[in-house]
Amino acid sequence: xxxxTQGVLGAALSLSASKARQLKVAAALGALSGMAxxxxxxxxxxxxxxxxxxxxxxxxxxxxxxPIGSFICAxxxxxxxxxxxxxxxRQSWFCCALGYGIHALLDACTSYGTQLLWxxxxxxxxxxxxxxxxxxxxxxxxxxxxLAIWTHKLKFAHCAMSWLAIYLVFGLVQKERAExxxxxxxxxxxxxxxxxDVKPTLANLLVWKVVYEADDKYYVDAVRxxxxxxxxxxxxxxxxDLARDFPWLTHDSQQxxxxxxxSRFSNGFLAQDPSNAERIIDVRYSMIPNEFSALWSIELSSxxxxxxxxxxxxxxxxxxxxxxxxxxxxxAR
Numbered sequence: 001x002x003x004x005t006q007g008v009l010g011a012a013l014s015l016s017a018s019k020a021r022q023l024k025v026a027a028a029l030g031a032l033s034g035m036a037x038x039x040x041x042x043x044x045x046x047x048x049x050x051x052x053x054x055x056x057x058x059x060x061x062x063x064x065x066x067p068i069g070s071f072i073c074a075x076x077x078x079x080x081x082x083x084x085x086x087x088x089x090r091q092s093w094f095c096c097a098l099g100y101g102i103h104a105l106l107d108a109c110t111s112y113g114t115q116l117l118w119x120x121x122x123x124x125x126x127x128x129x130x131x132x133x134x135x136x137x138x139x140x141x142x143x144x145x146x147l148a149i150w151t152h153k154l155k156f157a158h159c160a161m162s163w164l165a166i167y168l169v170f171g172l173v174q175k176e177r178a179e180x181x182x183x184x185x186x187x188x189x190x191x192x193x194x195x196x197d198v199k200p201t202l203a204n205l206l207v208w209k210v211v212y213e214a215d216d217k218y219y220v221d222a223v224r225x226x227x228x229x230x231x232x233x234x235x236x237x238x239x240x241d242l243a244r245d246f247p248w249l250t251h252d253s254q255q256x257x258x259x260x261x262x263s264r265f266s267n268g269f270l271a272q273d274p275s276n277a278e279r280i281i282d283v284r285y286s287m288i289p290n291e292f293s294a295l296w297s298i299e300l301s302s303x304x305x306x307x308x309x310x311x312x313x314x315x316x317x318x319x320x321x322x323x324x325x326x327x328x329x330x331x332a333r
Contacts, residue, residue, distance in 0.1 A: 001106050001130075003035045005138045009106060009164065010034020010099030011145050015157035017098060023149050025085040026095045033073040033099035037061050037107075049312035050258055050298075053265045061104040062118040070097035109168060111199040111284070113267070124267070129171035131200045137167050171205050177225040178208035185221055185231065186212055197269075198223075201289050207329050209289035211269065213239060218271055222289040222329055230332045234290025240270040240280060248302045255300050258310040262298050273297055279313065287317045288325050 001009075014030025015023055043055040059065055071093060078092035087095075108114040110132045113124030130137060141160050148156035178198040186193050191214035201207045201222075210221045216239045222232035242249055242259065249256050259280060263270055266282040273279035274292055278301065281294035298310040327333075 001110060002133050002138075003038060005134075005141070006038065006103050006106065007031040007035045008138060008141045008145055009102055009160075012141055012148075012157050012160035012164070013098045013102050014095040015145065015148050016154065016161050018095065018154075020152050020154060022085065022087065022091075023152060023154075025082050025087060027145065027149055029073075029077055029082055029092060029095035030099035032077060033070060033096040034103050036073050036100060037069060037103045048309055050261050050265075050309070053312075054261065057104075057107055057112065057114045057124070059115075059118055061107060061114050061116065063101075063104060063116050064118070064120070066097060066101045066104075070100040073100060109171070113265070122264075124265075127172075128197070128199050129168055129175050131202055131204065134200075134203050134205075136204070137163075171200065174205045174208070174225055175200070177229070178210060178223045181223045181225070181229055181231065182210035182212060182221070185210065186214065186219075189214075189219075191215065191219070197284065199284065201326070201329075202287075204330060207289060207326075209284075209286070211284055213269075216241075218269070218283045218292075220283065220286075220290055220292065224329060224332055226332065228332075230329075232290045232329055235292055237271045237274055237283070237292055240272055245272040245277075246300060249300065250306070253304075253306045254308055255304060255310050258298065259300075262310070287322050289329070293317050293322075 010033055011027040011031040014026045018026035037060040040055050040060040041052060044052040060069060073096040074093040077096060078089050082092040104114055104116055108116055108125040109127050109130050111126050111128045112132060113126040115122055116125045117123065140163050144156045144160035148154060175198055182196050182198055193212035193214050196212035199209045201209055206224055206226055208223045208225065210223055212219055217236050218239060219236045220234040222234060224230040269282055269284045270280050271283050273281045279297040279299045281292065281297040283292060285295040286293045295316055297313045299313050300310055
């Protein structure tokens, strides 16, 4: 989730377990600790463009790292300001642990993938029940946290946590509805999907992206699950085959190793970019959910040296035409 949501949720959880006279400092500890795990974005390399992919949502987001990460937050925050407000170190650590601990679980509810069990397992958990940015989820949380601090009434913090549960359960229901439509689409096409995935689109729980693999191809569609179900049929493309699509790529090259790294990050959902033969796209993400206009990809070069890395490309199509297409789906037009 975005930093604002993580901070607000960390504050809400810390508030709900605090005393009325400590609300402001508890909220601050929870909010700052709730955003702290995303400091892993600072782990990057100008030489290795995929390094940040390996470390984002990795050890700082592991459930096993919560005691350590929250302790580090408490060490800094307690002596910077919390001690002056009458909290002992154990109370500060408790508030930090609540804020820090909820972060990874909320991230796992999105579709990016979070390594909750690192280092025991490098599996990326992605429950796909909420978008990484969703104002309808965040703004009520923010309002309830503000009311709790302003009125010194914990009931508003408890309401914030109730809103969290209600919204995530609604997201789960919507996901199951979209998934059922996806299986129905595959059956109508006489496909037997090897794997089928559904993901919420940006800032809503109405329009979902359906992507599945069948007969060495990927198929994408958009599904709007409101009172009625609307289907926006999409595209198909061949699954990545390195021997066919990049016959010049040697197994001992760094680019080959980078493709394997990108594949782990993408859960194998890779294809050659239909609009650029030098790029490999992650077919799971796009601005328009029934298209293969990928949000990110890697670019290879047959002229690169054997130790050269791939180029990581981010391409967010925010053109008026793309926005209009998405709004039309959202409004069922």
